[in-house]
Structure formats: structure tokens, C-alpha cells
Amino acid sequence: MALDKPQVVQMLRTMILIREFDERAIQLRVAGKIYGAVHPYVGQEAIAVGVCSNLTVSDRVTSTHRGHGHCIAKGADIRRMMAELFGRVDGYCKGKGGSMHIADFAVGMLGANGIVGGGLPIACGAALAAQLEGKGDVTVCFFGDGAAAEGEFHEALNIASVWKLPIVFVCENNQYAANNAVAVQHPGVDIAAHAGAYHMPGVIVDGNDVLEVHTATGEAVVRARRGDGPSLLECKTYRWHFHAMRNTPPAETRASDEILSWKARDPIARLEQHGLERGVLSAAEIGTIRERVKSDLEAAVAFAEQSPFPDPKDLLVDMFAD
């Protein structure tokens, strides 16, 4: 499926924004301006963007500990995301959640999750709500290859399949769960292989090719909207940086040639190449997109920095609804 120019521009802009947001988050963490842990999504941008480009605002997604990309792709405001990283009151969670709990319910982003596998049951509940509402909305559940070893993954696939829930399970197989390679955690290399046991389509996708992700997700979303039930997409990809950092990035434990070979498949460079070759993008336009992302990020950091810290007197606010 050939995308038109505005679609390509939008995808490229979002992918660059996701990458630069996390590169910026790393710098800010090293500089001690933000707090807690950062799990960079760099290298995986094609998945969030290729998937979410099929969704409307009333479709919902659940996310993981590596959730900044999913938030941006679903339409969250980077100023409020940045304010959350800064622990400020204008953050999405008023500074109560931080990186691992950014959510924007207004755009159907039901939250990042600090627990591996924790989002899968919640996504099934959102899909059940969509099924009961009958308006054709779908839920996308993002998770890592590591989560496929958790019981919640298997319970979620099973119930989604028996009930034909309108859900797309998107596994981002970045080859590692923390420092452990897929091979030492799973009996086979393909997470998609589980789909057969649960009687749903299981599709392996090049997770560094945004167009392929877009197309494969599109089919799964159509199937879900039609009432034919869930699909499992496994997007093969690679994270360029460390698993997680606090004060400083941890030392690299992976082979450098492995990292280089994946960097050669940079999803952003590939989309740019595609756009240039098809003549829907010019080098000058790409430059403009990059400039715009840079200035948007500056504005987001400035917004975050000038937002006040939450008042400790509000510590107990938000515990219970009225």
C-alpha cells in the first residue's frame, strides 16, 4: 500500500520526535535534571508509529516500561510528557507517575506499566469494553519479548481468542529482556509461534520497516474491527541503547558488530530513503522536519522546567475517586 505524502511526512516526523525525545531524556538524566529510570525506545520507532498510524483517538493502547514512543505515537503532548519526567505538576500524572507510568486517557493511551506483562490483562479489559460498546473500536497491547514468558501473556491470548476480543497484541521483539537474549528465555526464537496455540493469526514483521508494520497492523485492526478477534504481531527489532539507566548509562554487554548491523537497518533512515526514492520527500523537507522536532523539544523542556513541583500538601490527592 503506497502512502501519500502527508502520511509519510507525519510518520517520519513522529519517528524522529520519538527518537529525539528519548535521546534528550538520556541527556537530561545524565545531567541530573530528571529522576528515576529511563528506558530508551531508540531503534524501535517504526513499531509505535506503524501500529498507531492505524488507530483513531477512540482506539486504546496499553504500554510497557519503555513507553515514551507509544505515548507520542498515540498523540500525547510531549510538553506534558516532559513535565512528567521532570516530576512537575503539569505532567500527565501531576508528577506522581514518572517515565514508567505516563498515561493520557484522553487520547486512549491507558498507561505505561512498570511490570513486565502487567498491561496485557488491562488491554483485554479495554477490548472487552470496546466489544460491549459495539462501535468498532480496537485495543492494541504493546509488550516485549520478555513478557511472553509471563503467565499473564498466555491468559490474555487465551481469553481474547475465546471471546474474539477486538485486540491486537504487538510484541516488540528487540532481542533482549534486560541483558538476556531471547534464546535463553524462550524455547523458540519466534514469539509469534504462540499464536497458533491460541487459534489466532501470528504474523512476523520487520519491525524496522514502518510501512511493513503499518500494513500488517492494518490487517489485524480490520480483522478486530470486523469482530473476527485478536491477532498477534511480532515485530523483530533492536534497541540501540542500554536496557535502562539511572545516573549513568550502563556499560554495553552486547557484541558491537551485532549493534552495528542493526543500526545499519535504522528505521528512520529507511523511511527517509523510501520517501526520497518515491519523490514524496526532499532532503530540504527532511531538514525542516528535524528542525521542527528540535524546537518542539526545546519548548517541551522549557515548559517542563517552568512548571512547579507538586506541593507536598497534595500528596494524598488522587488516591480515591469521589
Next chain:
Amino acid sequence: MREISFQKALEEAVAEEMRRDPRVILLATDFTGDPIKEFGPARVRFTPISEAVLTGMGLGAAGSGFRPIVNWRMVTFSFVAMDQIVNQASKIRYMFGGQADFPVTYRCSTGGGIGLAAQHSQSPYSMWMHLAGLKIILPSTPADAKGLLKSAIRDNNPVVSFECSRLATATGPVPDGDHLVPLGVAEVKRAGTDVTIVGLAYYVPEALAVAEELAQEGISIEVVDPRTLVPLDVETLRASVRKTGRVVIVDEAPATCSAASEIAALIAEDPETFRCLKASVRRVCALPVPVPYSPTLERAALPNREDIKAAVYEVLKESLRPL
């Protein structure tokens, strides 16, 4: 007023709330009665035996506009869903800065005394109290069971309903109509002047029976039922203790880090209430063992009326001693 069983009262609560609000849905591995007949298979879902996923589905559906009731059946089975209870349900509203409400009700039966041995005889409400973020109801009469469960279903937060197995067949009067009992309001089930007994669930009727017996001996017992553990109506508990000066707290969970311990601490920690105490605070709880099977052992592990009476005599005796 009609006399109905505790179990029937709970079923009525669910059915009435489902009639009232089409957004109330049921998820459970099995059901009592036949709610599908009235409400249809879209709203009444037989689930696979997958407590983790159905606990989380309750949250996902609640955050997406529905009001699910997830029935774990026995609290025992909820332990395989600990991530969804501990890491998700209790924290989801707060950590997202109050962006959304999660009106989900988790139901479970609890307690021992029915010969089901260790795994099926548990009263772990204090584990949930400890989490900060879940409301907890613990009724002791059919009327409270109905009124509290209806309030729980209407509440915009995750609420856990602990339903004592030994009370399931107990009957009592239940008001007609839309009977609601607010969360966070304790009830003085019997007024008295000498000793306060705080009973939880099954031990409310037990305390009332003890109070009746001791009245023959001229001892006046006040029985207070917290009814909800979160929010806990500590004011009513303290007021009773300020009046009687003596308190015995009775529950079937082991005393260690228990709801009974929390109540004891809240009573003792209030200076005004503490000054009114004429004897030390007593807890009458299960022994700290997994509940055994054999009836002689099970009886010995769980508190009984004799244990309650002995504690009452002790606090009375202690308060007569000169300082």
C-alpha cells in the same frame, strides 16, 4: 421486612445494580443463580480459570467506561492475580494522577470453619488494607451484605468485597427497596457500658451471642462492627472504647499484622481514647498457623465464644487491679 440469607442478599445486590445500570457487567469462572437468563451473555461472562487476566480486565473495562464485578469466588484464587491486585488495581488511579476512575468490584468468599483446610480457609484482608488504594467491605449481616455491596458497585474505586463463608446461609431481616449502606460507617450492633467487642464478619454474631450470655452475669457488652475496613470508621470505634474503657477485638485472621492489629493500634494511639482505657487492648484471633483440616484442630485454631469470654473476663479483671 423480609428475612433472607446472606448469600441471597448478595445476589440481590448484584441483580439490582445490573438492572439499574447497564454498564455493570459480571466476570467470573462460575456463577450462583442464573444471571445470564436475565442479563444475557454479553454482560455476564463465564471466564476461563484465569484470575490474573480477569482481575486486570476488570480494571481495563472500568477505565474504559464500564463497572465490572469480578468474582474471584474464593479469596484463595485471587493470589494468582497478585500483580493485577497489588501492582495495578491499588495504584492505577494514583500513579496516573487521577486521570481516570476505576469502578471495579472484586468479590470473594473468605474464612475457615468449613473443613476446607489451609489453602481454602484464609482471611487476608489486611494484605489488601496495607496497599493503600483499595476499599474493603466486610459485612456481617444479610442487610449489610446487600447494602454494602450495592454501595461498592456504585463506588468509583476498586473495592474488594470479603464475604464470609460461614455466614453464607445465615438469615436476617433486609429492608425492602433500594437498601444502601455507605462505605466507611461502622455500626454499633448492640449498646453496652462495660466492654467493647469489635467483631469482624462471622465474629459479629458470635460477639452478640457472647454479649447475650454475659448479660446474664450482669456484664454489659457493646458490640461494634466496622463493616468496612477501608475506609475505616475509627471514630465510632474510639467513641465506644472511650465509653466502656475496655476493648476486645475478634477476628479469624491470625493476629500478626492483621486488621485486628490495625484497629488495636488506632485505638491505643489516640491520646484521648488511650486515657479512657481501664485495661490493655486485647486481640482474639486465629493462631498463626495455616488452618488445619481435622475438625478438632480447626476448632482449636480459630477463635470461639469461650476465647471471647475469657478475653472479656481478663480485661475486666485487669481493670480492677490497683495501679
